[in-house]
Amino acid sequence: xxxxxxxxxxxxxxxLHDALSCLGKxxxxxxxxxxxxxxxxxxxxxSKSAYASFKLELGFFSAFDFASDVGQDGRFTCSIMVKALxxxxxxxxxxxxxxxxxxEKCEVAVQETPEEAECRFIVKMICEHGVTKTYKLTxxxxxxxxxxxxxxxxxxxxxxxxxxxxxxxxxxSPKAEQLDIYAEDGKATFISxxxxxxxxxxxxxxxxxxxxxxxxxxxxxxxxQEQLHIVISVKDFRSAVMHADTMNASVSAFYSSPGRPLxxxxxxxxxxxxxxxxxxxxYIGPTESDVPSAAxxxxxxxxxxxxxxxxxxxxxxxxxxxxxxxxxxxxGLRGLGRNESSGQAASTRRVSQESDSLxxxxxxxxxxxxxxxxxxVETLGWDATADNENEPxxxxxxxxxxxxxxxxxxxxxxxxxxxxRISQIKGIW
Amino acid sequence: xxxxxQIQNITTFTKFVASLTSLGPxxxxxxxxxxxxxxxxxxxxxxxxAVLAIDAIFEGYTIQxxxxxxxxxxxxxxxLHQALKSALQATAASIRLTKKDNIPLLxxxxxxxxxxxxxxxxxxxxxxxxxxxxSRERETTITQDVxxxxxxxxxxxxxxxxxxxxxxxxxxxxxxxxxxxxxxRFTKVALESRSVTAGLSAIGPRLEMAANMHGCLRLGIKTDxxxxxxxxxxxxxxxxxxxxxxxxxxEIQQHPSTRMKQLGGPDGQSEEGWAKVxxxxxxxxxxxxxxxxxxxxxxxxxxxxxxxLYVYLPSERDEEESALTYYISSYSA
Numbered sequence: 001x002x003x004x005x006x007x008x009x010x011x012x013x014x015x016l017h018d019a020l021s022c023l024g025k026x027x028x029x030x031x032x033x034x035x036x037x038x039x040x041x042x043x044x045x046x047s048k049s050a051y052a053s054f055k056l057e058l059g060f061f062s063a064f065d066f067a068s069d070v071g072q073d074g075r076f077t078c079s080i081m082v083k084a085l086x087x088x089x090x091x092x093x094x095x096x097x098x099x100x101x102x103x104e105k106c107e108v109a110v111q112e113t114p115e116e117a118e119c120r121f122i123v124k125m126i127c128e129h130g131v132t133k134t135y136k137l138t139x140x141x142x143x144x145x146x147x148x149x150x151x152x153x154x155x156x157x158x159x160x161x162x163x164x165x166x167x168x169x170x171x172x173s174p175k176a177e178q179l180d181i182y183a184e185d186g187k188a189t190f191i192s193x194x195x196x197x198x199x200x201x202x203x204x205x206x207x208x209x210x211x212x213x214x215x216x217x218x219x220x221x222x223x224x225q226e227q228l229h230i231v232i233s234v235k236d237f238r239s240a241v242m243h244a245d246t247m248n249a250s251v252s253a254f255y256s257s258p259g260r261p262l263x264x265x266x267x268x269x270x271x272x273x274x275x276x277x278x279x280x281x282x283y284i285g286p287t288e289s290d291v292p293s294a295a296x297x298x299x300x301x302x303x304x305x306x307x308x309x310x311x312x313x314x315x316x317x318x319x320x321x322x323x324x325x326x327x328x329x330x331x332g333l334r335g336l337g338r339n340e341s342s343g344q345a346a347s348t349r350r351v352s353q354e355s356d357s358l359x360x361x362x363x364x365x366x367x368x369x370x371x372x373x374x375x376x377v378e379t380l381g382w383d384a385t386a387d388n389e390n391e392p393x394x395x396x397x398x399x400x401x402x403x404x405x406x407x408x409x410x411x412x413x414x415x416x417x418x419x420x421r422i423s424q425i426k427g428i429w
Numbered sequence: 430x431x432x433x434x435q436i437q438n439i440t441t442f443t444k445f446v447a448s449l450t451s452l453g454p455x456x457x458x459x460x461x462x463x464x465x466x467x468x469x470x471x472x473x474x475x476x477x478x479a480v481l482a483i484d485a486i487f488e489g490y491t492i493q494x495x496x497x498x499x500x501x502x503x504x505x506x507x508x509l510h511q512a513l514k515s516a517l518q519a520t521a522a523s524i525r526l527t528k529k530d531n532i533p534l535l536x537x538x539x540x541x542x543x544x545x546x547x548x549x550x551x552x553x554x555x556x557x558x559x560x561x562x563x564s565r566e567r568e569t570t571i572t573q574d575v576x577x578x579x580x581x582x583x584x585x586x587x588x589x590x591x592x593x594x595x596x597x598x599x600x601x602x603x604x605x606x607x608x609x610x611x612x613x614r615f616t617k618v619a620l621e622s623r624s625v626t627a628g629l630s631a632i633g634p635r636l637e638m639a640a641n642m643h644g645c646l647r648l649g650i651k652t653d654x655x656x657x658x659x660x661x662x663x664x665x666x667x668x669x670x671x672x673x674x675x676x677x678x679x680e681i682q683q684h685p686s687t688r689m690k691q692l693g694g695p696d697g698q699s700e701e702g703w704a705k706v707x708x709x710x711x712x713x714x715x716x717x718x719x720x721x722x723x724x725x726x727x728x729x730x731x732x733x734x735x736x737x738l739y740v741y742l743p744s745e746r747d748e749e750e751s752a753l754t755y756y757i758s759s760y761s762a
Contacts, residue, residue: 171571171573173511204578206508208574210571210572210573211571211573211574215567215568218567218569
């Protein structure tokens with residue numbers, strides 16, 4: 001038996017609509033995860049390259065009641081089609097146009113008793129003039145998958161007002177596919193580009209390539225490695241930014257190196273939003289032996305222990321840990337990486353990509369002989385165990401996803417079937 | 430091959446490109462030392478030959494090429510328009526021809542005050558007004574790369590501006606917003622009434638447009654079920670300038686419009702003296718998009734043959750060197 005009920009004010013209901021429509025840009029269905037003091041809405045896109053989550057804390061609700069006797073971990077999880085929810089939680093705009101009677105209160109309950117129809121998500125909209133609208137949606141009980149992101153590993157971070165990012169997104173061509181972000185000479189540059197079309201006839205159909213350069217002083221905070229190119233999907237960026245702008249929030253970005261995820265996070269009034277996006281890209285700056293130059297508005301607190309060259313050379317030695325059932329991630333990544341390598345912006349970075357094959361820079365080949373860092377291994381995987389109380393679960397972690405720039409080793413990996421984690425095998429004996 | 434210039438009049442240039450975008454996706458752009466010419470020749474519909482005087486739009490214009498300092502480009506108008514739109518609030522914008530990864534580009538560089546400054550400086554003002562001091566370094570640079578194709582001189586030498594016989598009637602059109610809203614309405618009504626009767630679906634509604642030399646313009650549409658027409662009177666028929674004609678005054682005497690002056694009257698009630706053309710309603714709607722430029726429009730009617738529109742860009746000087754010329758063929762029925 002699960003009991004989950006909550007009540008929303010009209011304003012919170014409209015904010016929930018905004019969050020749902022943002023989630024709808026990532027995937028078709030939204031996963032709910034209820035705990036005693038929070039409700040998490042999340043979506044993982046079909047290629048598993050982007051994950052969005054909205055954490056609604058108690059303050060978001062005018063009333064929240066959750067009790068569960070199912071499962072030892074005290075959670076209730078389910079999944080509902082976004083479209084169905086969107087038609088229930090109408091936007092503020094629709095209300096302003098007078099299409100709907102004004103909502104006075106919104107009550108949501110989950111019905112899971114065997115006596116009645118099971119798996120119903122019941123939304124009661126109590127409207128003006130004594131009108132009550134009741135919607136019964138069917139949900140699917142599922143295990144929710146969350147993307148874990150370790151901010152401690154993300155040494156590159158910046159914070160900026162969402163209005164800036166929204167303006168950037170407005171300049172980009174609607175058809176542009178990828179977004180390259182990097183810092184250089186006191187400026188941060190956002191370049192939207194699309195994989196090049198080689199046929200001369202279709203060159204004219206190629207979307208605009210747009211570069212927006214801003215001073216680092218426009219950021220509330222900026223500390224990221226110079227010339228570290230991180231590439232994400234423009235579409236995901238736009239979805240996140242547009243929503244952040246409706247909240248008028250400051251957006252923080254966290255990332256470590258290309259091929260590792262980037263997280264955009266913002267929060268306001270008991271609503272915490274996190275988008276974890278897969279990245280590609282490369283690092284064309286000076287190698288680690290040079291003085292690490294970090295573009296920063298504040299003294300650097302940590303060294304750049306995660307530059308691209310660093311992680312790449314490591315991987316050439318170690319077999320990465322198994323990544324069960326994330327073939328899709330690999331594909332998505334490779335797609336991004338391939339695009340990147342032929343993209344215009346990548347032309348200068350070609351050299352460093354090819355360096356994997358023949359022209360290995362001295363610094364990198366030297367690193368091959370470094371002892372492997374055992375502590376860093378073994379952090380990626382589907383955490384099937386439910387003993388990690390601190391994290392939503394099951395999860396997959398970011399810290400060991402292979403770099404997209406590392407095409408060669410990726411190809412090698414394709415032939416290897418996933419295997420079990422060593423730590424799990426130990427448990428068996 | 431070199432071309433670069435500062436864009437001085439961004440709004441006009443943006444509107445200019447926007448009006449061309451409605452007619453076709455790609456324009457042939459010819460740059461030389463005197464002017465910039467945009468030409469759109471769609472497979473079907475109206476041709477445009479538009480000439481921009483360099484100083485109407487640009488500043489510090491430099492051009493250099495092996496072919497007598499002429500550069501011919503094929504430019505996608507959609508991306509160009511989009512790029513220019515992001516320059517609307519710019520403090521400075523420039524355009525240049527360049528090459529990246531072997532693809533020629535028109536690269537537009539835009540400098541504007543930092544976005545979000547408005548909001549920030551407003552809040553700073555509340556704290557005691559230290560708003561403007563930082564603004565110089567708070568600049569955002571936007572670069573928009575429009576991919577283009579370079580056309581060799583041999584590829585374009587066969588393309589010529591259409592020639593047409595002397596028009597029977599020339600008249601200054603009423604404000605295009607008026608004309609557009611009425612013609613759009615007519616086209617819409619005709620489309621709807623036809624979808625009921627369901628025939629001739631391949632042919633769009635035909636607008637009938639006519640003018641006389643006494644300041645009258647008539648716009649109408651006819652379907653099986655109805656007939657509608659609007660009549661303007663009191664418009665201007667500009668005088669022909671003898672210095673622009675080879676034969677001088679004598680040619681004016683012979684000019685078809687002189688003969689048309691003898692026919693019809695200023696109230697537009699007589700059936701005589703009209704020069705008439707039939708236009709495709711949808712195509713006309715695209716042409717009318719040029720109204721955003723707010724220029725003076727002279728329409729030249731060749732009876733049952735063609736309509737030629739000259740749209741002059743408004744300029745502070747009286748020179749009117751920048752003009753868009755629309756060649757619209759008349760349908761026979």
